[in-house]
Amino acid sequence: MPEAVLPRRIVFNESLADSLSSLIATIGSSKALVITDETLNRIGLVKKVLAVLEEAEIPFKVFDKVPPEPPISVADEIASIASEFNPDVFIAVGGGSVIDAAKAGLVKHVRPEYNVRDVSPFEVIGLEVRKPVLIAIPTTSGTGSDATLGVVLTDTVDGDKIKIALGSPEVVPYATILDPEMVKNLPSNLRIATGIDALSHAMEAYVSNQANPLSDALAEKAATLIFQYLPRAVKGDEDAISKMHIAATLAGAAFSNSGLGMAHAIAHPLGSVLGTHHGLTVGVVLPYVMEYNISQSDEVAGKYTKLARILSVYINGGSENIVQAVREFYRNLGFPTRFRDAGISKEKYSEAVDKVPFLALQDADIVFAPVVPSPEEIKSLLENMY
Ligand SMILES: [Fe+2]
Known part of the structure; x- marks a missing residue:
């Protein structure tokens, strides 16, 4: 931009x-x-x-x-x-x-x-x-x-x-x-879901095709604060709640200046079909899209490795595998990594798998995806997410 x-x-x-x-x-x-x-x-x-x-x-x-x-x-x-x-x-x-x-x-x-x-x-x-x-x-x-x-x-x-x-x-x-x-008084499930939404803003902004030094700086800091403070904020730590409030704004400012990507493009129609909260939907979708982007683009892989190094203090074992780190982060928060674990029935989900690929490719956020997938690729990603 x-x-x-x-x-x-x-x-x-x-x-x-x-x-x-x-x-x-x-x-x-x-x-x-x-x-x-x-x-x-x-x-x-x-x-x-x-x-x-x-x-x-x-x-x-x-x-x-x-x-x-x-x-x-x-x-x-x-x-x-x-x-x-x-x-x-x-x-x-x-x-x-x-x-x-x-x-x-x-x-x-x-x-x-x-x-x-x-x-x-x-x-x-x-x-x-x-x-x-x-x-x-x-x-x-x-x-x-x-x-x-x-x-x-x-x-x-x-x-x-x-x-x-x-x-x-x-x-x-x-x-x-x-x-x-x-x-201060947000219920913890909402605190987790909205915090993960903010994380997905930072993660998508960071590898958007319009990412730039300003959005990168905002996204790096937002992701760092979220990894550092969301688990403590969920336990009611006041300093952590205050840091998460700033992190969400930084992540918003990041994507406002770079755009988002495929995780949000999928999450918008998917959330409509499933009737799920946006944070929950985009959070489950995020690691699958990150994995796909890394597999398709050396540039994305390089950027995420850099981000994993920045986050390494907060990642168990200091892994350079950012997708693994996100999944581990979810598990520690009790956040689902698959839609079956979010209480979605197989029948309802199959309806989404049929409808969403076409709608995701029409969503405004797909314009910023570093790699644009085919409808078949989105379908197969969706199947993996269940
Ligand atoms: Fe979002």
């Missing part, structure tokens, strides 16, 4: 109250639209954000209707509130779905005539030069959406729901606030 984009500010190791109030002062904000989902609002995570706004005497509105895997129409809902209320800052409090919905809503608000489906790096939207700006406060340590140019939404085509991956450098949040308090 010929350019790199990152959030203007990435705030960490500071309380949400301090970081958000100083950001609002910097922006000169006078009205805020808080975007979140019903669960996060109900369990009280959003309250902390609202308390800061109340303290700063900033009028605000809360839109808490972002569903999981938000449809494209969520952009219109958010834009319609924004056009009435006229906020000069959008504050997204949530995981990837919420942050992506906020990005899409911001585009629609600033350019009502614009079709959100057209969001791409090749279109000028006009977001960078005007308010509202977007502040992201992630409540999971995985998607990295708080640092990416990506927007993943669900569209309906001929009655079928499909995930669409859009992106523009202009939707990268202005700021992201990484407050470990926001992820």
Whole structure:
């Protein structure tokens, strides 16, 4: 990629109250639209954000209707509130779905005539030069959406729901606030699945055909932090939870500047057919795709050997075999290495094996794969994953 984009500010190791109030002062904000989902609002995570706004005497509105895997129409809902209320800052409090919905809503608000489906790096939207700006406060340590140019939404085509991956450098949040308090109480299965999603972002970014020194640096550090801290974060270690929160953002920034690859291209349609969590799906797929890429490309093999050396302190026996290291890492976390171990029935899986190869080759992330497989190769990889 010929350019790199990152959030203007990435705030960490500071309380949400301090970081958000100083950001609002910097922006000169006078009205805020808080975007979140019903669960996060109900369990009280959003309250902390609202308390800061109340303290700063900033009028605000809360839109808490972002569903999981938000449809494209969520952009219109958010834009319609924004056009009435006229906020000069959008504050997204949530995981990837919420942050992506906020990005899409911001585009629609600033350019009502614009079709959100057209969001791409090749279109000028006009977001960078005007308010509202977007502040992201992630409540999971995985998607990295708080640092990416990506927007993943669900569209309906001929009655079928499909995930669409859009992106523009202009939707990268202005700021992201990484407050470990926001992820302190994540259930451990979600902490593992989202942490492995972040690992797959780093691993794919590192060998993407658009990888560059900036994305490599981000991916190396993200992978190192994940190998070092995810096992301890799962046990509730606060320092490790905070490091994982930063790692997920670094991994997001890595792939935002390099693209992903075949593991995500397979995981998107596969997760739709199986109804599995994205982190679980892409995590199981990842080592098989890494193995395939290594077998097909000396360049990929060389890069992964280099990464294995960097990670060697955290790999049992200091192996140079990165695939083995990833599988060992999964076993130690109790994360499945095959779909049969993730409770997927043989029948359901066979349906996926038939449908996914064609859809994976149409997924936006396949464009960045270092080696593009044939449909038959994807089919055989899928069979091995069960
Ligand atoms: Fe992912």
